[in-house]
Amino acid sequence: MYHIQDVDHYYGEKHVLAIEDISIPEASIIGLIGPNGSGKSTLLKLLGFIEEPSYGSILFKGQKVVPYSSEIRFKVTLLTQEPYLLQRTVFENIAYGLKIRGDTKELNKRVEEALALVGLAPESFARRRWSDLSGGEAQRVALAARLVLKPEVLLLDEPTASVDADSARLIRDASLTAREEWGATILVATHDWQWLFETCDSVRHLLHGRLFRGGLGCAVPGPWKFSKEGFLQKELEDGQCLIAPTPLEGKQVAILDPARLRVALPGKVPLLKWNINSLKGYVSRLFLEKNGEIVQTAIKVAELVVAIRLERKQVELLKLYPGREVIILYDSDKMEWL
Amino acid sequence: MDFIQDGFIQAFALLIKLDPATYSAISATLRASSLAMAASLILGLPLGYILGYFDFRLKNQIRIIVDTLLSLPTVFIGLVIYALLTRNGPLGEMGLLFTIPGIAIGQVILSLPIIIALTATAVEAADRNLRITLMSLGANRRQIAVSTLWEVRLGILAAAVTATGRVLTEVGISLMVGGNIKWHTRTITTSIALETSKGEFGLGIALGLVLLLIALVVNFTLSGLRRRI
Numbered sequence: 326m327y328h329i330q331d332v333d334h335y336y337g338e339k340h341v342l343a344i345e346d347i348s349i350p351e352a353s354i355i356g357l358i359g360p361n362g363s364g365k366s367t368l369l370k371l372l373g374f375i376e377e378p379s380y381g382s383i384l385f386k387g388q389k390v391v392p393y394s395s396e397i398r399f400k401v402t403l404l405t406q407e408p409y410l411l412q413r414t415v416f417e418n419i420a421y422g423l424k425i426r427g428d429t430k431e432l433n434k435r436v437e438e439a440l441a442l443v444g445l446a447p448e449s450f451a452r453r454r455w456s457d458l459s460g461g462e463a464q465r466v467a468l469a470a471r472l473v474l475k476p477e478v479l480l481l482d483e484p485t486a487s488v489d490a491d492s493a494r495l496i497r498d499a500s501l502t503a504r505e506e507w508g509a510t511i512l513v514a515t516h517d518w519q520w521l522f523e524t525c526d527s528v529r530h531l532l533h534g535r536l537f538r539g540g541l542g543c544a545v546p547g548p549w550k551f552s553k554e555g556f557l558q559k560e561l562e563d564g565q566c567l568i569a570p571t572p573l574e575g576k577q578v579a580i581l582d583p584a585r586l587r588v589a590l591p592g593k594v595p596l597l598k599w600n601i602n603s604l605k606g607y608v609s610r611l612f613l614e615k616n617g618e619i620v621q622t623a624i625k626v627a628e629l630v631v632a633i634r635l636e637r638k639q640v641e642l643l644k645l646y647p648g649r650e651v652i653i654l655y656d657s658d659k660m661e662w663l
Numbered sequence: 664m665d666f667i668q669d670g671f672i673q674a675f676a677l678l679i680k681l682d683p684a685t686y687s688a689i690s691a692t693l694r695a696s697s698l699a700m701a702a703s704l705i706l707g708l709p710l711g712y713i714l715g716y717f718d719f720r721l722k723n724q725i726r727i728i729v730d731t732l733l734s735l736p737t738v739f740i741g742l743v744i745y746a747l748l749t750r751n752g753p754l755g756e757m758g759l760l761f762t763i764p765g766i767a768i769g770q771v772i773l774s775l776p777i778i779i780a781l782t783a784t785a786v787e788a789a790d791r792n793l794r795i796t797l798m799s800l801g802a803n804r805r806q807i808a809v810s811t812l813w814e815v816r817l818g819i820l821a822a823a824v825t826a827t828g829r830v831l832t833e834v835g836i837s838l839m840v841g842g843n844i845k846w847h848t849r850t851i852t853t854s855i856a857l858e859t860s861k862g863e864f865g866l867g868i869a870l871g872l873v874l875l876l877i878a879l880v881v882n883f884t885l886s887g888l889r890r891r892i
Contacts, residue, residue, distance in 0.1 A: 375795050375798050405796065408796065425801055471800070
């Protein structure tokens, strides 16, 4: 569906996005995760053709397209984190996109279907004003306004960030209908693990505007200082030290690559090589991915949260549970810098 | 102080007795101000949208000029328009001096900066997600402009109310460009000026109250409109 090539995007002087090469297959569900300011919303705006990249190109179905072009106007839609509802009734909000397309056949029926899809009763919501809705209802109306258009691509920016659990489930289910019913491609930026690991076909990690294919990992910002022994290290809030190799000039953020981390129990740490270091933490969250074989394991180490994908058998063997103390082993020579 | 009380009594008498001179002045006032407001809205809304929506070179400078024009004295506008429309002026051949359209041209100069400045402010203050939402729903540039103006309609209504008030109550332009010709270009404000200069304070106050009544009706209508949209 998309092919992104050497895209760099700037806001003024600030370099906010740098993506070398990535393809997004048709009818896939891709999750985007990353801390605030990592470039998720910017990437979604570029993919929604709301903005044009400063450099590089984004191909849509093999074609280079620009904002407002007829190739994408009626095919791609974006739901922003804080959706804006037009100052009209719920019905008018949902019908807006169809009306500007001149596609008003069976308008009432389609609007009612869209409302039902997001779990809102048409008879009690259709005539309500935009200002009479709660946050969760407004989010669902905004989603209905997009689903009624049956878009080929649905871009969702933190769709469940500020809604209750029921609304989150309804939003998730309604979005999935888009793929099941008309094969929509869905990209969702979220911190909701249920979205990411139960629903998405793959998850991409964005950090400082760069996309990582591997799991969640952990970005460790500075300040970094040299110890008396000559190691570059960051002192964590609980007094532990994270050791890193000397970075290239200007690099400040070290990445703990989850693929290179190991988990052990205290007292059962294997004999360490000289370059293998350890950090003590505790399991804060376990989440079984939809394949049933991999468990996303979040380990809290002082102020850091390190997310590691462990095989289910390994979790059973280590008898991991939230609150259990564990040791993370890492190779300080193989840490990368951002 | 009796002339104030007399003024109130005369105001009702003028309206109830359908005084032809008073109704001629009301008609001239309404015709000139309606023409001026229609032209100001047609020109001012798109210009205000452009000024508020887009970022371009010299935007701040243009904004400062528009804001400065909000303080234009009506007699100065009257003087400039008179100079343009007089027989020997560059637009003299159009024959607009001492006519209602002539007054309306002057009043457009008065009200246009108000419509542009307040529309631009309303558009600038619109939610930053509005444009993204409209684009996401498939709107083209024209549809975005129309929908954005509709979203800030209360701000535009406030601009229209402010500009209408200014146009209805100005005297300098009507006097200089209209010439205060009875049955023709004499408006309520020029009548007040004339009657006051003749020492007819009561009649002046009566006409002032009539003008206030018209303003009340206009604002009442716009207030009703605000609730409905």
